Amino acid sequence: MNPDAGAVTAQALAEVLAGQGSTAVSVTELRRLTGGASRQIFSFDAVRGDGTRSAYVLRRDPSGHGDAPRMRAEAACLRAARAAGVPVPRVVSAADTAPGLDSPFLIMERLPGESIPRRILRDESLAAARARLAHDLGAIAARIHAVPVSEVPMLADDDPLDAISGIYRDFHEPRPVVEIALRWLAAHRPETHRKVLVHGDFRLGNLLVGTGGVEGVLDWELAHRGDPIEDLGWLCVRAWRFGGTAPVAGVGTREELLDGYEREAHWRPDLNDLHWWEVFGTLRWLVLGRFQAQRHLRGDERSAEFAAIGRRVCESEWDLLRILGMIGHGDALPPEPRPEPHHRGDLHGLPDVPGLLDAAIAELGDGIAPAVDDPGAAYRLKICVNLLRIAQRELVVGSAQRAAHAGRLTRIGCRDEAELALRIRTGQLDPADPNVRSAVAGAVAERLRVTNPRHLVSRE
Known part of the structure; x- marks a missing residue:
């Protein structure tokens, strides 16, 4: 076992999985993965007594920082999205705690595909997938938004501009660019569409891409009910282009994104509305970046990554301008x-x-x-x-x-x-x-x- 697996043990995972079936389970290749600023992510293999081998991923709240309702909501979103035809991993187990895990968690199947954005943007073997990625992401977003909200009643339905403004004001750190953006957003707000399931973090880094296209949509912890164009605008934020030059995920045009969405949803979002949500998404990432830095500054969760994110807030300020x-x-x-x-x-x-x-x-x-x-x-x-x-x-x-x-x-x-x-x-x-x-x-x-x-x- 990789020593970086921390407090998570193979034995604890084996006991959880054994409770899902009638045969004993042994866990191998347990290792912690990079990424996951607020959640711990582990990869492991499980071998049952009959020799069947399965590949899994564990998502777990850090010990002492558990949020059981949010983890339950994430598991519910994965199950509902899978039933609606969205490419997501199958949830194998989810609970508020278990012996040896000691915090809210979910275990899901490990899907194939590349998740590292810079590899998705540069790997020659993914060239064909890249060529249609913006279109495909539009279609997948439409499938997400078609999930019946009755399947995820626990999700929040807050006004997004009020929510992000409230987080910002709680810092007691007025910033000129944020004030300019808030005034613009309030003055140009588009009409709200019907409330749908919004992924909340639909972007490169939370997608698995293979030679055949998108294999999986991951990380549903920020899912909520809201305007469907929110996910599309978030995908256009410059921070999620990872050095690519095209406006959608660094690989495609806004028109391609909307083409894919229209094909699946049978209606086409307005470009002006998309622009509003791109401005909102850029502001949202600025404020969320400052929020993550605050966890480090207050000593709640000391982290070099959070410290770096705090300094990079100026990137979003520039993008907003x-x-x-x-x-x-x-x-x-x-x-x-x-x-x-x-x-x-x-x-x-x-x-x-x-x-x-x-x-x-x-x-x-x-x-x-x-x-x-x-x-x-x-x-x-x-x-x-x-x-x-x-x-x-x-x-x-x-x-x-x-x-x-x-x-x-x-x-x-x-x-x-x-x-x-x-x-x-x-x-x-x-x-x-x-x-x-x-x-x-x-x-x-x-x-x-x-x-x-x-x-x-x-x-x-």
Whole structure:
């Protein structure tokens, strides 16, 4: 057993599976998989006494962070979606707890296919599947939305804009871009369609893709009742293109997506409605990213991944400014800040701090990482290397950026970004004012230059 399997044991899983049949079960190849920011995911094989071998996946809440109603809802969604012809894994077992698992869980069959987005976008063997993926995803989304909501009565039916606004306000951290987006969304809200089962996280990373197309739709923990176009707009959010240039999952056009949806659902969503939900989805990912960072900042669940997600919120800020038309391809970015001078010969000697970080990044990223066999450890190491790069860039240019940022705020009479955000909220400042726009976009661009400079390059 992989030691990264943590507290989950083969014996515990064998006992759960034995309760589903009349023969004894032995569990082998138990290992924890990467991904799953809020759930633990394990892969394992089970062999019954008659020699029958089956491949399974365990989804489990972290110990002490269980949410039994949500896990029950996820199992119900999988069963209802499967009955409606959606490609999803069969649920084998689900319960609030079991000896040796000690938290809500579900066990499902392991389907074939690739789930890593960058492989889906680049693997030559998946070229044919990629060519029709946007169309196929539209058709699958329509099948999800055809599931009778009576099969999943426990799902929430909250107003999405109110819900995301409430989460954001609870941070007590006003952000100018969020205020601009909330005002736009409230002013341009489309008519609501009939409430359907919404997957809630329909995107690359939660799909299994094989040479024949989509093999499975995974991770239903955010499912709810809502507007069907929500899933389509979420699929168009830039964060889920993973470096691809096409607007739908990095592989296709919005028209192809809607063609596939219309073929299955017999009605065609409006492009303006799709745009609204793409704006909403981008804002939603911004707020959910900040929410995940909050779990780390409060000490509820210390995680390098959550820390990295917190810094990457600025990517969604930039994307919102782009799709709301507040910045264009030809807009000038703030000038590149001058690097801080190296303090040669000071008290602490050489290498200086940027030099030490550079040595650590090179050793971890180029020396140690390629030699790590455990995928989980390699994934965490990659996150840590990226955090070091962010810290290094901020150390080198952060002082110059802060000075430039203060100058932009002074020109519009604001002390900080929180005051700027609140004055946008109350209508005291107009985002269309060139100086306001410069202050908002300039701050986001400076953050991106530290966190992920490549994101400043347009992908559409």
